[in-house]
Amino acid sequence: MKSVRFWGTRGSLPVALTSASLADKLRAVLRAARGQALDSDADIERFLAAQPFSLAGTYGGHSACVQIDTGGADYVLCDMGSGLRPFGQAAMARRAGKAQTFHIFMSHLHWDHIMGLPFFVPAFIPGNRVIVYGSHRELEAALRRQQEPPSFPVGFDTIFEGRVEFRHLEPGVPHEAAGMRVTTLLQRHTGDSYGYRFEAGGKVLVYSTDSEHPLADPSHTERFVQFFRDADLVIFDAMYSLADAISVKADWGHSSNVVGVELCQLAGARHLCVTHHEPVFDDAAIDAMLAETRRLEEITRTGSALQVSAAYDGLEIVL
Amino acid sequence: MQITTQPFADTIVVVPVGRIDHRSAADLEAVLLPLVSQSAERKAALVLDFAGVEYISSVGLRVLMIAARQMRAAGAGLGVAALQSVVAEIFAISRFDKVLTVDATLDDALARVSDAAQAAYRGRRSS
Numbered sequence: 001m002k003s004v005r006f007w008g009t010r011g012s013l014p015v016a017l018t019s020a021s022l023a024d025k026l027r028a029v030l031r032a033a034r035g036q037a038l039d040s041d042a043d044i045e046r047f048l049a050a051q052p053f054s055l056a057g058t059y060g061g062h063s064a065c066v067q068i069d070t071g072g073a074d075y076v077l078c079d080m081g082s083g084l085r086p087f088g089q090a091a092m093a094r095r096a097g098k099a100q101t102f103h104i105f106m107s108h109l110h111w112d113h114i115m116g117l118p119f120f121v122p123a124f125i126p127g128n129r130v131i132v133y134g135s136h137r138e139l140e141a142a143l144r145r146q147q148e149p150p151s152f153p154v155g156f157d158t159i160f161e162g163r164v165e166f167r168h169l170e171p172g173v174p175h176e177a178a179g180m181r182v183t184t185l186l187q188r189h190t191g192d193s194y195g196y197r198f199e200a201g202g203k204v205l206v207y208s209t210d211s212e213h214p215l216a217d218p219s220h221t222e223r224f225v226q227f228f229r230d231a232d233l234v235i236f237d238a239m240y241s242l243a244d245a246i247s248v249k250a251d252w253g254h255s256s257n258v259v260g261v262e263l264c265q266l267a268g269a270r271h272l273c274v275t276h277h278e279p280v281f282d283d284a285a286i287d288a289m290l291a292e293t294r295r296l297e298e299i300t301r302t303g304s305a306l307q308v309s310a311a312y313d314g315l316e317i318v319l
Numbered sequence: 320m321q322i323t324t325q326p327f328a329d330t331i332v333v334v335p336v337g338r339i340d341h342r343s344a345a346d347l348e349a350v351l352l353p354l355v356s357q358s359a360e361r362k363a364a365l366v367l368d369f370a371g372v373e374y375i376s377s378v379g380l381r382v383l384m385i386a387a388r389q390m391r392a393a394g395a396g397l398g399v400a401a402l403q404s405v406v407a408e409i410f411a412i413s414r415f416d417k418v419l420t421v422d423a424t425l426d427d428a429l430a431r432v433s434d435a436a437q438a439a440y441r442g443r444r445s446s
Contacts (some may be wrong), residue, residue, distance in 0.1 A: 215377050215378045215381040216381065218341070241413060241414035242415070243384070243417060244414065246380075246384055247418065256377075256413070257412070258377050258412065258413045262341075262376055292412045293412075295412065296408070296412050299405050299408055300374065300405075
């Protein structure tokens with residue numbers, strides 16, 4: 001495994017940057033630019049690089065879709081949220097007339113994780129293959145259902161003509177898939193979700209989204225610590241604050257930055273990337289959450305440092 | 320972690336010392352929740368003196384959440400006092416500073432929940 005690229009990082013529902021939010025960013029950046037020497041393009045680039053990400057960028061609004069660059073010719077993805085559509089456009093641009101194969105590992109079957117498939121253009125192209133992996137017995141039925149009338153105008157078989165295949169992954173059993181060793185773990189989420197541990201080329205990647213952690217159960221914690229053990233990167237659902245996750249939003253199936261840091265520290269993981277951002281959070285709120293998460297890691301560190309990132313649409317992390 | 324308790328008039332003060340982590344949180348739960356039940360039944364206040372707490376994990380914070388819910392449901396007062404700077408930051412990052420009332424000192428916390436408890440505390444300090 002070489003790297004990971006995020007195409008969708010928002011939880012529950014895609015969102016878009018509003019005109020008002022963009023205007024606020026521009027005002028703040030222009031205020032910061034007062035008195036600065038911005039005569040050359042290089043000056044402008046330096047100035048923008050010094051601005052907070054919430055002003056000079058945006059976390060984006062597509063729902064879950066993460067690409068794993070294994071170094072092989074096939075494409076590998078986790079989940080088919082709305083981020084699958086821009087990924088598909090990028091794959092089409094690189095197609096050069098050749099047939100393409102896509103391996104897609106599914107965490108679960110809620111809308112925000114499956115809604116991209118009907119708009120995944122590479123699956124419309126004769127000669128291409130899409131292999132969908134998952135531990136849900138209802139995997140194929142759920143993906144077919146979202147394209148049944150009256151929810152969608154074009155049926156699954158009409159649009160894909162047999163190019164989409166399904167492979168069941170028995171939880172807890174290592175499988176060889178897409179050139180990697182792949183193990184799934186049942187997670188606590190309504191309708192169940194599964195975390196993924198990918199191992200290849202001496203690297204370990206964990207994808208654990210839509211997962212609630214019952215703090216009163218030490219055996220649950222131990223299962224996840226073992227699953228995260230020595231990971232080079234853990235992609236983790238940190239949608240809510242800890243207080244919300246165990247009170248007003250208990251049983252909503254999500255976790256917090258606090259639990260993400262703790263599990264990674266206990267597991268000896270090297271890099272935590274929080275994702276599945278709460279759709280009501282604006283860029284400044286996610287920036288603040290990231291700063292707090294890094295500070296928590298710093299003040300609670302007992303061993304090696306844990307790198308902490310917040311995913312955004314377009315972020316690439318080298319493993 | 321060590322835990323002691325001290326009564327001040329109608330209020331119980333619980334004093335944990337050390338790290339409340341994934342292992343020791345169960346000890347806090349075993350001591351605290353029976354006291355919460357007793358206090359809730361009597362509608363008496365309970366204060367946690369955190370001056371000696373160096374760290375608290377999510378599992379420890381969960382115990383505080385249970386205590387806060389039970390005390391709130393009973394209409395009884397619950398306070399946390401004298402957070403060390405690291406613990407204060409953990410409270411802020413986890414948003415537990417919005418769940419629990421935090422006072423700078425034990426004296427402040429007792430004053431908020433019970434005049435009699437504050438008077439007893441001050442009397443014992445000066446004796």
